[in-house]
Amino acid sequence: MRRNISKFVCLSVALALVLSLFTIAPVSAATPYSNYFMSSSDDYSWNLPTPEAYQISxxxxFPDKEHGKLLDPEDIFIGPDGKIYIADTGNNRIVILKSDYTFDFEITGFEEDGSKLSKPTCVFVDKDGTILVADYGNKRLVEFTKYGNFRYAYPTPSSDILVDDFNYQPQRVVKDEKGYIYVCSVGDSNGILMLSSDGEFRNYFGTNKVALTFWEMVARFLWSRESRKGTVVTLPYTFNNIFIHDGYIYATTTGYTSAQMRKINPAGSDVLYAGKDFSDIGLLRNSADLQNFIDVTVDKDLNTYIIDATYGRVYEYDEWGRNLFAFGAVGTGYGQFSLPRSIEVDENGRLYVLNGQNNTVYVFEQTEFARLVHKANKNYSDGKYEAADNPDDPTGTDNAFVQWTEVKREDNFYVLALQSIGQIYWREERYSEALQYFYDAEDATGASTAFEELRSDFLGEYFSIIATVLVVLLVGLVVFKSIMKRYRMKHPKGEPKVNFFTKTVAFLKNMVHISIHPVDGFEDIRYENKGTYLDAVIVMVIYIVTHILSLYATSFIYRNGESLEFIDWGFELLFCILPWAVICTVNYGVTTILYGEGRFRDVVIGGAYCHVPFILIQLPLAIITQVLTLQEMPLYNIVQYISYAWVIFLVFMCMKGVHGFNPLKALLVFVLTAAGVAAVVVLFMIVRGLTSQLIDFIVQFAKELSYLV
Amino acid sequence: MSKKIKKTETDKDAAQVNTTIEGTTPENAAETNPVDKTQGTENPEENKPSLFSKSLDEENVKRNVYVDKEEAERFLEQQRKKKKRNRIIATTISVIVVLVAVFVVYKVIFGGNVGYIKWLRDYIVMNDPKPVGAGIDLDAGMTEIAKVKNSQGGETILKFSPADQLLILDITNAKGDRKEIRSWPAPLESEMDPATKDDPYPKYKKNHDIISSLVRLGWTASNLDGGKDWGINQNDKLTIEYYMIENGFKVKYTIPVEITKTNNMAETYKVNYEFSIGVEFYLDENGDLVVNVPKKDVHEDKEEKDYDNDSDEMPRVASIACLPFISAKRQGDSGYYVTPDGSGGLTYFDVPRISTYDEYQKRIYGYDDIFDVFNYPNMTNETISLPAFGTIDDEVMLTCFATESEANASILMGKPGTKSLPFYYISYYFKWREFYQAKLSNGGSEYTFLEVPSGIGDFTMKYMFEIDSSKDYSYVDVAKNIRNFIIEKWGNDKKTLDYLKNSEVDVNTEENKNKNPDVLNLKVFVADINRASVSIFPTYKVMTTFGQIKDIIGDTKTVLPKIRYSVLGWQQNGYYGNITRKYNIGLAMGGSGGLKDLNSYAAESDATVSADVNMLILYGNPKGASLRQAVVKNPGTFYVNYKLVSTAGVFRRDSDYYYMSPRYYNNKMLSNDIKNLSKLGFKNLDLQQLGNLLYTDYNKENALLRQQGLEYYRSWIVKYKEVFDTVSVYYGYEYAASVADNILDIPTETSRLFSIDESVPLLEIVYHGLVDYYSSAVNRSSDYTKTILRSIEYGAFLTYEVTHEPTEELRYTNYNSLFKAQYGELSKDIQKGYVIADKVLAPVAAAEITGHRCVDGARSGNVYCTEYSNGIKVYVNYGDEAFETEDGVVPALGIGLVTNGAFETVNVG
Structure with a gap:
């Protein structure tokens, strides 16, 4: 009888809520938030605008009735039946809405059977419709039938593994198909609690890694655990939300570390997103507040949605972790987020965001553009694409190529469309078209794969010709040399003429000679006075020119797709000159103390000659990259390392030769110079900081004075 | 022999400085020095040994050093002169330093604070208050104050009850309808104070002091207390006096304020201040209620009462809202508020509100970036273009105008629950002074301060009530009232007015056809600076050269004759180039020659080519202009930054740009700009900022109030029009629209706020036929079809924005929100848009909008009808299904056009 009365009360409340539920009629305006996507280029993340992807609908x-309003709701969940479940934390209840957003019923629990809810923070519904609630205030989980009848309460788990002062505060809960329950407990840095279907603790799951700072790492390296006792213990960040899909747990962590969102397999390992930093670099470039990802959800196509509470942004990633869309803004306007708490997605791709400040749920509908992108991506992942017209699908409904092309037409910047079209061309062995699209998408990896095929085709077709030409040239060279030799025997050379050309050749020969014979070369600079300041300048100019040319000559693939427009000429110029200037100065200072025999001019000239390996290697290497793919990257790297090693060796030999040191002392000087350079850098940073403060002080003082006067 | 001369004995006394010739002795000196040969023979006087030379001689002889006396004398003379000169210089410098120091000390101690900026008095209305008659007894009941024949053929009686603080307008019309309008609404039974239940005017049991206040006043007791802002009756020490004035009455409020202060000895003491304001309520000759707050009736206690000279710490008035509840409505009432937010917005009284507690408060003519500082870009909001709002109620319509100091007024709107009040309310909110954020020290926290100076004049507003029991008033009627108001305000300055007076004009005659404006605006984007390039060698992306613009004109003009071309980003470094050096046009764009050539070509082709001109935003540092003089400052010490919004929707860090001081522009740049733009051959201009950006300037050199700024803008447009054929402005604030020929990017939406339920074309109804207006670029929207339909519904000519190069090139520029604009790709869309605009909008270009309604529902439906004064009706259908109207079936995503009773359809989707 009592239960019937309760049911009657519930139904009355439900009726009141049905009557009071209201959804504001949308006005069709441009969205009051930014719409963009994050370019996938790793080195220089750019946010590029897109047409609107989601519009609030x-x-x-529940504005009419005082008791009907949500109060500090914490969680929203879309059940398998399409109903919407809201953990209305402030009102100690679970509110269930039908799929048309009208009120269905609510669950508050009852004192009599011990099911009374207290600050429920999460609701989860399994495929049978069983409702599992994180009853935060009562420190337990409670299970209800799909009609809202109390079934079972899972008390605080106990286990030897759990620490004595274990404080169970279940904040989020999900359940997998095998009946295992996963619980996020507030402040528990050990990971997600994994409970058996009867609520017994099994183990911790997917623990986050400890995020140590550099100094903490140094401390750990230098001191034992015993010695570190009494210092602050760094714990892993705790999870703040979990979601389950296809047996994978998706978990979000605060934005103070990377891997803010993880996809964890049943074995507890990260899959796909391991270590990925989900921060919005383009946004953080302009704003200092850290992001805080507070919820994640996944749709039927495995697109993942995460929401950031700090900036009120929703990010959508596809199943490969590529960003499709980002949108949102902080504010109190229509569709803007103020304290977003939870995000969900339904079967139709509608997004539901629980907005904490005004206790509402926003429903976002996909725009045509978003639908097009989703369709294109799905068709592509299902292998439905064809660059040529398909007579079976003349409208291109099931053709990712047609849809991506349409996406590109709508948004010329949309990199994913460019990449995908490139990939389709690649799969259809239309490599030159693929290459062009990868260029446009600034996708070096894609471009490399396409270029590899093109190169292979080219070599396959022209190998015999190329080989023949090479052999002919080689033979021709040998013959030419032999003829020239005979000719010289008959007509010996007279006195060599001295002109600009011969001087230049001699200079270049000497340059190469020093880099190949550094022992003699550097000693000659000091003791034979071979070399002048002008020589040093010429060498450095050649170095700068070759460096800049090599930047231009490096292929798109080896620039990692970076546009040439990004080359900072000022920086490159400094990069060429500054190390030389600093090392020479420091080295001269060090060797003055250590009785080096070299004069400053010797150090400067010798230092300039140390750049010769770069001159000899960089430009040709850059030119060679035009025919290389990423497959040959190790080879490229080896040559680069050789040039660095050669330069370092020359620097060492220069110090030895110019100052007349023995190898041991030269090594000491080398190390001291390196330390000196580091000290100069640190000093520069300090002076720079102080100078800027001084300038700021003067400017502020002047401003204050102008203000007063 | 060495002739090196060296100084010897560089001693304490300059007199001891002598010259010697190395290697000489007294004995051989004569040989070596010809001067010495004459010594003692030619001028005996000169040879007299002085004490000085003697001592030197002796000293030098002792040291075995030869001294050339004459040389020494000459040297000493030089030294003396030098010394004298140095003394004069030092004295002069000292005097200057002392004078500067005295000046600085004087300024610091005795004034010169930025708070004491002297505002210009230009364009500030400050009339004498109306002469007062007899006083009215405080206990008097409802008293008839004035009776005036009104414009509806009836009469309006102004009544007032001092005892109840209740103002009533008793209005009748020619039909005999009668309505009483109360300054505050009667309480419901449940809201009544039981003690007053039987009174003729019962009180509220809660918040009656707030509700019954005729005035909502904002003021501060000191500069740092954050301010008080609520019903004036809440102050229990308030003194009120009432006086009769012509056709009305005047209320004088006096508020005493006691401030506790602390002196330098940390002792507290109390100081008594008081301030007063007078508010006039009277009926004008049309029977409309006028509320006026004369500046001369605002008296603040200026007497020095402070022992430590901290004169900032005294009570000051900040703001006033008069009759805040005269239009108050309850939740569930029929009717709505009409606000000119964006295109216009409606706030229904029967729509339940989302639980937010903030008031809607927006400035007329947009934000003032000097005072309105946002942490994040405000993406929600359109701004207010008209100084008016309306209320629609059962049989009653109110149109309310701000007639004086409107640029310093906001529209304030509350909803039930806001400030614990049970109703919706709307009023003007005038500000004498603004609160602003500033730091006391560089590293310190920000505090809220109230401006010290106040330059604003009289605040005046007019309430026009209309009653008609047989009429169903709507926002269209409000719009018509506003239209009449601004036509009267604009006077005969507007060249189109004469033409428009006859709204029945036949637009199909040859003569009138020529008056049809261009029906499509094609923005052609030239260039923008490349963000990827570094500052040492900045590069810019040229998207369309001037030659290519010629090609586009050539391609379109013959097919689409009524088209205008806006050229954007033509200046040095493109769209975000520095405006102080804008005429050094890059060769990559085509150079100055190319631009002149384009303009000549335009003249030959009879094409309207218009230059988009950035007037006031200084991107980058203002080269060639002093930051101190040229740039707008806030009331603190800082220049006001203009920041771009990044793609991710936050302010960009590296975009600390500035606003130019309008007075600086007026004095230093205006005439040069006119000359230079003319030289380039432009005949038409699209002036940025003048129609959509208004701000106060606290730069001491150029201080300017918003109310004055708009007058400057208006004067510039007039000056430009003297030289150029047409001058257009963006967005369309009323003051700019009054003189401009076209409005570009007119808003076709209202703000996305929970306070506003529906967009309506209020602004468009007001402007249509008075000034030509164009929508924002269709290809910037995500749904072309709906954007075109909206433009057609609102009577806005279409706009497209194009480039010659693929828009991918804009990827790394600030202009990357334009992601589909390549002319080659869009030309068909443009052609289609042109045909629609020409067919539907050209015939109504000069007509007035007489009706606008939702056809398939009471509000927010899919099918809308716009009616024009020349009888043409335009239906638009946003729905996916055709809709049958009284005139015919409007296709899905299409248009129905009724001309002379004939119905035809146009497909858009």
Whole structure:
């Protein structure tokens, strides 16, 4: 009888809520938030605008009745039946809405059977419709039937593994198909609690790694655990939300570390997103507040949605972790987020965001553009694409190529469309078209694969010709040399003429000679006075020119797709000159103390000659990259390392030769110079900081004075 | 022999400095020095040994050093002169330093604070208050104050009850309809104070002091207390006096304020201040209620009462809202508020509100970036272009105008629950002074301060009530009232007015056809600076050269004759180039020659080519202009930054740009700009900022109030029009629209706020036929079809924005929000848009909008009808299904056009 009365009360409340539920009629305006996507280029993340992807279509609220309003709701969940479940934390209840957003019923629990809810923070519904609630205030989980009848309460788990002062505060809960329950407990840095279907603790799951700072790492390296006792212990960040899909747990962590969102397999390992930093670099470039990802959800196509509470942004990633869309803004306007708490997605791709400040649920509908992108991506992942017209699908409904092309037409910047079209061309062995699209997408990896095929085709077709030409040239060279030799025997050379050309050749020969014979070369600079300041300048100019040319000559693939427009000429110029200037100065200072025999001019000239390996290697290497793919990257790297090693060796030999040191002392000087350079850098940073403060002080003082006067 | 001369004995006394010739002795000196040969023979006087020379001689003889006396004398003379000169210089410098120091000390101690900026008095209205008659007894009941024949053929009686603080307008019309309008709404039974239940005017049991206040006043007791802002009756020490004035009455409020202060000895003491304001309520000759707050009736206690000279710490008035509840409505009432937010917005009284507690408060003519500082870009909001709002109620319509100091007024709107009040309310909110954020020290926290100076004049507003029991008033009627108001305000300055007076004009005659404006605006984007390039060698992306613009004109003009071309980003470094050096046009764009050539070509082709001109935003440092003089400052010490919004929707860090001081522009740049733009051959201009950006300037050199700024803008447009054929402005604030020929990017939406339920074309109804207006670029929207339909519904000519190069090239520029604009790709869309605009909008270009309604529902439906004064009706259908109207079936995503009773359809989707 009592239960019937309760049911009657519930139904009355439900009826009141049905009557009071109202969704504001949307006005069709441009969205009051930014719409963009994050370019996938790793080195220089750019946010590029897109047409609107999601538009707010409804606001679910219960504005009329005082008891009907949500109060500090924490969680939203879309059940398998399409109903919407809201953990209305402030009102100690679970509110269930039908799929048309009208009120269905609520669960508050009852004192009599011990099911009374207290600050429920999460609701989860399994495929049978069983409702599992994180009853935060009562420190337990509670299970209800799909009709809202109390079934079972899972008390605080106990285990030897759990620490004595274990404080169980279940904040989020999900359940997998095998019946295992996964619980996020507030402040528990050990990971997600994994409980058996009867609520017994099994183990911790997917623990986050400890995020140590550099100094903490140094401390750990230098001191034992015993010695570190009493210092602050760094714990892993705790999870703040979990979601389950296809047996994988998706978990979000605060934005103070990378891997803010993880996809964890049943074995507890990260899959796909391991270590990925989900920070919005383009946004953080302009704003200092850290992001805080507070919820994650996954749709039927395995697109993942995460929401950031700091900036009120929703990010959508496809199943390969590529960003499709980002949108949102902080604010109190229509569709803007103020304290977003939870995000969900339904079967139709509608997004539901629980907005904490005004206790509402925003419903976002996909725009045509978003639908097009989703369709294109799905078709592509299903292998439905064809660059040529398909007579079976003349409208291109099931053709990712047609859809991506349409996406590109709508948004010329949309990199994913460019990449995907490139990949389709690649798969259809239309490599030159693929290459062009990869260029446009600034996708070096894609371009490399396409170029590799093109190169292979080219070599396959022209190998015999190329080989023949090479052999002919080689033979021709040998013959030419032999003829020239005979000719010289008959007509010996007279006195060599001295002109600009011969001087230049001699200079270049000497340059190469020093880099190949550094022992003699550097000693000659000091003791034979071979070399002048002008020589040093010429060498450095050649170095700068070759460096800049090599930047231009490096292929798109080896520039990692970076546009040439990004080359900072000022920086490159400094990069060429500054190390030389600093090392020479420091070295001269060090060797003055250590009785080096070299004069400053010797150090400067010798230092300039140390750049010769770069001159000899960089430009040809850059030119060679035009015919290389990423497959040959190790080879490229080896040559680069050789040039660095050669330069370092020359620097060492220069110090030895110019100053007349023995190898041991030269090594000491080398190390001291390196330390000196580091000290100069640190000093520069300090002076720079102080100078800027001084300038700021003067400017502020002047401003204050101008203000007063 | 060495002739090296060296100084010897560089001693304490300059007199001891002598010259010697190395290697000489007294004995051989005569040989070596010809001067010495004459010594003692030619001028005996000169040879007299002085004490000085003697001592030197002796000293030098002792040291075995030869001294050339004459040389020494000459040297000493030089030294003396030098010394004298140095003394004069030092004295002069000292005097200057002392004078500067005295000046600085004087300024610091005795004034010169930025708070004491002297505002210009230009364009500030400050009339004498109306002469007062007899006083009215405080206990008097409802008293008839004035009776005036009104414009509706009836009469309006102004009544007032001092005892109840209740103002009533008793209005009748020619039909005999009668309505009483109260300054505050009667309480419901449940809201009544039981003690007053039987009174003729019962009180509220809660918040009656707030609700019954005729005035909502903002003021501060000191500069740092954050301010008080609520019903004036809440102050229990308030003194009120009432006086009769012509056709009305005047209320004088006096508020005493006691401030506790602390002196230098940390002793507290109390100081008594008081301030007063007078507010006039009277009926004008049309029977409309006028509320006026004369500046001369605002008296603040200026007497020095402070022992430590901290004169900032005294009570000051900040703001006033008069009759805040005269339009108050309850939740569930029928009707709505009409606000000119964006295109216009409606706030229904029967729509339940989302639980937010903030008031809607927006400035007329947009934000003032000097005072309105946002942490994140404000993406929600359109701004207010008209100084008016309206209320629609059962049989009653109110149109309310801000007639004086409107640029310093906001529209304030609350909803039930806001400030714990049970109703919706709307009013103007005038600000004498603004609160602003500033730091006391560089590293310190920000505090809120109230401006010290106040330059604003009288605040005046007019309430026009209309009653008609048989009429169903709507926002269209409000718009018509506003239209009449601004036509009267604009006077005969507007060249189109004469033409428009006859709204029945036949637009199909040859003569009138020529008056049809261009029906499509094609923005052609030239260039923008490349963000990827570094500052040492900045590069810019040229998207369309001037030659290519010629090609586009050539391609379109013959097919689409009524088209205008806006050229954007033509200046040095493109769209975000520095405006102080804008005429050094890059060769990559085509150079100055190319631009002149384009303009000549335009003249030959009879094409309207218009230059988009950035007037006031200084991207980058203002080269060639002093930051101190040229740039707008806030009331603190800082220049006001203009920041771009990044793609991710936050302010960009590296975009600390500035606003130019309008007075600086007026004095230093205006005439040069006119000359230079003319030289380039432009005949038409699209002036940025003048129609959509208004701010106060606290730069001491150029201080300017918003109300004055708009007058400057208006004067510039007039000056430009003297030289150029047409001058257009963006967005369309009323003051700019009054003189401009076209409005570009007119808003076709209202703000996305929970306070506003529906967009309506209020602004468009007001402007249509008075000034030509164009929508924002269709290809910037995500849904072309709906954007075109909206433009057609609102009577806005279409706009497209194009480039010659693929828009991918804009990827790394600030202009990357334009991601589909390549002319080659868009030309068909443009052609289609042109045909629609020409067919539907050209025939109504000069007509007035007489009706606008939702056809398939009471509000927010899919099918809308716009009616024009020449009888043409335009239906638009946003729905996916055709809709049958009284005139015919409007296709899905299409248009129905009724001309002379004939119905035809146009497909858009």
């Amino acid at each position: 409804k606001v679910i609220d």
